[in-house]
Amino acid sequence: MSIADSSPRSALAVADWRRTSRHLVTRLRQRRLPLLAVLVTMAGAGAFGLVTPRLLGSVVDLVAHGGDTAEVLSRVGWMAAAAIAAAVCAGLGIATAASVFESVLAALREDMIEKVLGLPIARVEEVGSGDVLSRATDDVDKVGEAIGKALPSVLMSGAGVVVTVIGLAALDWRFLLVVVAILPIYLTTGRTYLRLAPPVYAQERVAAADRAHHVLGPVQGLPTVRAFDLGARLSVRIDANSWAVVARSMEAAVLRSRLFGRLNLAELIGMSVILAVGFVLVGDGSLTVGATTAAMLFFLAMFEPIGRLMYVLDDLQSGAAALGRIVGVLDETTPTSADATSDDDGSGLVAERIEFGYTAGHPILDDVSVTIRPQEHVALVGVSGAGKSTLAAVLAGIHPPTAGTVRLGGVEVATMRDAARAHRIALLTQEVHVFTGTLRDDLLLGDPDADDERVWQALEKSGAADWVRTLDDGLGTVVGAHGHEIDSMTQQQLALARIDLLDADLVIVDEATADAGSAGAGRLEEAAATVLAGRSALIIAHRLSQAAAADRILHLDSGRVVESGSHDELVAAGGGYSEIWAAWMRGRDEL
Incomplete structure (x- = not known):
C-alpha cells in the first residue's frame, strides 16, 4: 500500500456491548472465589463506615441531654476502631480487586498479542498497521485503566450504597423517601449517558486509530516521504486527523460536564429531602436530633459512592469502547489452514x-x-x-x-x-x-x-x-x-x-x-x-x-x-x- 493512499480498506471488527460483556463476564467467572472475597471485604468496609456517622448522631444526643464525658469518649473510641476496621476491609478489598482485575488484564493482553501476531500478514496490511497497533497498545491501556480504577470502584460503590440504604431504613423507613427522590435523577442521568456516550467514545477510539495510522505510515516510509517531498502534504493529513481526535474528545468532555451537573442537582435534592423528613420526625417526637444528624451523614456517605459510581462511568465507557475493539480482534476469524505435515509431491x-x-x-x-x-x-x-x-x-x-x-x-x-x-x-x-x-x-x-x-x-x-x-x-x-x-x-x-x-x-x-x-x-x-x-x-x-x-x-x-x-x-x-x-x-x- 502506498503512502499516498494509506487508508485501510477493511477495518477490523468492533464487538457490540453484548459480546463485550459476555467476554468480560467469562473472564471474571474464572476467578469467582477471589471476586467473592472482594465483595465481602468491600461490604464490610461499607458497614464499618456507617458506625462513625451513627455514633456521631448519638454523641449529639448525649451532648443535648447533658451526657458525661466518659460516654462521649467511649463512642469516640468505637468510632476510631470502626474507622480502622473500615480501612482494613477497604485495603484488603482493593488489594484483592487489583489482583483479580490485573490478572484479567494480563490474560487479555496476552490473548490480544497472540491474536495479533497470528493474524495473516495480508490481513494486517489490509486494515492498516495503525489500527492494529492502536488496539494492541492504546486500547489495551484504556482497558487497563478501566479495570484497574473503574471496576473496583463500581464494586466498592455498589456495596456502599446497599449498606447505606439499609442503614437509613434502620433509622426510620421514611428516610427512604430520599431514595425515591434521587433515584429517578440517577437513572435518567445514567441511561442518557449510557445511550450517548458509547458512540462518542467509540468514535474517539476510531479517530485515535486513524491518527496512529496516518502518523505511522509516513514514519515507516520516511525515505519515500523525503524523496518525493511529501512532508507538507502528509502533515496536513496528520493535522486533520489530530483535530478529529480533539473534536471527539471535546464531545466526551461536554457529556462529562452534563453528567457532573446532574449529580450535583441530585445531591441538593437529596439533602433537602433528608432535612425535610428529619424536621417532621423531630417535630412529632418520632426521632431525635442525633438520629436525624446520623441520617444526613448516612446520605452524604451514600452520595459519595453513588457519585463515584457515576464518575467512573466515564472510564467505564472509554474502557468498554476499547474492550469492544479488542474483542473484535479476538473474534477475528482466520482461514482454514493445511496441515504442516502434508506430503510434498516434488513439483516445487x-x-x-x-x-x-x-x-x-x-x-x-x-x-x-x-x-x-x-x-x-x-x-x-x-x-x-x-x-x-x-x-x-x-x-x-x-x-x-x-x-x-x-x-x-x-x-x-x-x-x-x-x-x-x-x-x-x-x-x-x-x-x-x-x-x-x-x-x-x-x-x-x-x-x-x-x-x-x-x-x-x-x-x-x-x-x-x-x-x-x-x-x-x-x-x-x-x-x-x-x-x-x-x-x-x-x-x-x-x-x-x-x-x-x-x-x-x-x-x-x-x-x-x-x-x-x-x-x-x-x-x-x-x-x-x-x-x-x-x-x-x-x-x-x-x-x-x-x-x-x-x-x-x-x-x-x-x-x-x-x-x-x-x-x-x-x-x-x-x-x-x-x-x-x-x-x-x-x-x-x-x-
Missing part, C-alpha cells in the same frame, strides 16, 4: 494464471504463471513498477491471489498455516529487522534447536563469521534496540544466516543487495549464492550479474511475464532483456 513451486491487485479494478499482476523446480534458481527482472515485489509477496503467501493458484509441493500456499509456510518459504527483502536480545537468540529464530556449531556454520556461509569473532561477547553480544549497532550489510548477512538455519524449501530474495555498495553487493551475492546452494530460489535481481548466474530468467513487464529462458537464450533473442543487459553492460564499461 507452481503458480498458475495469477492475478492480483491491492484495490479492486487496479490489477498489478495479470495472468502470471511461474514454475520453480526443486533446487532451481530463477531470476526475476523488470523495470521499477513492473510488479516484481508484488509477485514475490504473492508467491510467498503474504497476499493471496485474487485469481489463480500458488502451490508448493502440491499444497496450495494460501491454505498453509503461517508457521508452516514460513518454514517452507523464506522471503528476504531489503528491510531486515534485528531483534532485541543476544545475537545468538536473534539467529536461533531460524532454528531454536540449533547448537552453537550449527550457528557458526550458518555464519560462515553468510560471510558474517569474521565480524562476529571481532565482538567481545561473540554470540552473546546484545543487539537490537539499545544494543550493538549493526550496519545494513551485516544485517543482511545475519538474515542470510537465519535463512540457512531455517532451511526453507524455497527462498525468495527481493533485491536484498540493493542498498549495499559495489564491494558490499558483491560479497552479499557470494554469500547468497552459498546459502541458496541446493535450495530453490527466486531472485529479484537488482544487479543483472545475479540474473546471468541463474538457471532461468523471467522478464516481468507491466504485471506480465513477457520473456522466459536462460541468460544466453534471452540475450540471443534480442528482446527486452537483451536491451536491459546491453544497457547494464554499457554502464559498467563507463565505470
Whole structure:
C-alpha cells in the first residue's frame, strides 16, 4: 500500500456491548472465589463506615441531654476502631480487586498479542498497521485503566450504597423517601449517558486509530516521504486527523460536564429531602436530633459512592469502547489452514494464471504463471513498477491471489498455516529487522534447536563469521534496540544466516543487495549464492550479474511475464532483456 493512499480498506471488527460483556463476564467467572472475597471485604468496609456517622448522631444526643464525658469518649473510641476496621476491609478489598482485575488484564493482553501476531500478514496490511497497533497498545491501556480504577470502584460503590440504604431504613423507613427522590435523577442521568456516550467514545477510539495510522505510515516510509517531498502534504493529513481526535474528545468532555451537573442537582435534592423528613420526625417526637444528624451523614456517605459510581462511568465507557475493539480482534476469524505435515509431491513451486491487485479494478499482476523446480534458481527482472515485489509477496503467501493458484509441493500456499509456510518459504527483502536480545537468540529464530556449531556454520556461509569473532561477547553480544549497532550489510548477512538455519524449501530474495555498495553487493551475492546452494530460489535481481548466474530468467513487464529462458537464450533473442543487459553492460564499461 502506498503512502499516498494509506487508508485501510477493511477495518477490523468492533464487538457490540453484548459480546463485550459476555467476554468480560467469562473472564471474571474464572476467578469467582477471589471476586467473592472482594465483595465481602468491600461490604464490610461499607458497614464499618456507617458506625462513625451513627455514633456521631448519638454523641449529639448525649451532648443535648447533658451526657458525661466518659460516654462521649467511649463512642469516640468505637468510632476510631470502626474507622480502622473500615480501612482494613477497604485495603484488603482493593488489594484483592487489583489482583483479580490485573490478572484479567494480563490474560487479555496476552490473548490480544497472540491474536495479533497470528493474524495473516495480508490481513494486517489490509486494515492498516495503525489500527492494529492502536488496539494492541492504546486500547489495551484504556482497558487497563478501566479495570484497574473503574471496576473496583463500581464494586466498592455498589456495596456502599446497599449498606447505606439499609442503614437509613434502620433509622426510620421514611428516610427512604430520599431514595425515591434521587433515584429517578440517577437513572435518567445514567441511561442518557449510557445511550450517548458509547458512540462518542467509540468514535474517539476510531479517530485515535486513524491518527496512529496516518502518523505511522509516513514514519515507516520516511525515505519515500523525503524523496518525493511529501512532508507538507502528509502533515496536513496528520493535522486533520489530530483535530478529529480533539473534536471527539471535546464531545466526551461536554457529556462529562452534563453528567457532573446532574449529580450535583441530585445531591441538593437529596439533602433537602433528608432535612425535610428529619424536621417532621423531630417535630412529632418520632426521632431525635442525633438520629436525624446520623441520617444526613448516612446520605452524604451514600452520595459519595453513588457519585463515584457515576464518575467512573466515564472510564467505564472509554474502557468498554476499547474492550469492544479488542474483542473484535479476538473474534477475528482466520482461514482454514493445511496441515504442516502434508506430503510434498516434488513439483516445487507452481503458480498458475495469477492475478492480483491491492484495490479492486487496479490489477498489478495479470495472468502470471511461474514454475520453480526443486533446487532451481530463477531470476526475476523488470523495470521499477513492473510488479516484481508484488509477485514475490504473492508467491510467498503474504497476499493471496485474487485469481489463480500458488502451490508448493502440491499444497496450495494460501491454505498453509503461517508457521508452516514460513518454514517452507523464506522471503528476504531489503528491510531486515534485528531483534532485541543476544545475537545468538536473534539467529536461533531460524532454528531454536540449533547448537552453537550449527550457528557458526550458518555464519560462515553468510560471510558474517569474521565480524562476529571481532565482538567481545561473540554470540552473546546484545543487539537490537539499545544494543550493538549493526550496519545494513551485516544485517543482511545475519538474515542470510537465519535463512540457512531455517532451511526453507524455497527462498525468495527481493533485491536484498540493493542498498549495499559495489564491494558490499558483491560479497552479499557470494554469500547468497552459498546459502541458496541446493535450495530453490527466486531472485529479484537488482544487479543483472545475479540474473546471468541463474538457471532461468523471467522478464516481468507491466504485471506480465513477457520473456522466459536462460541468460544466453534471452540475450540471443534480442528482446527486452537483451536491451536491459546491453544497457547494464554499457554502464559498467563507463565505470
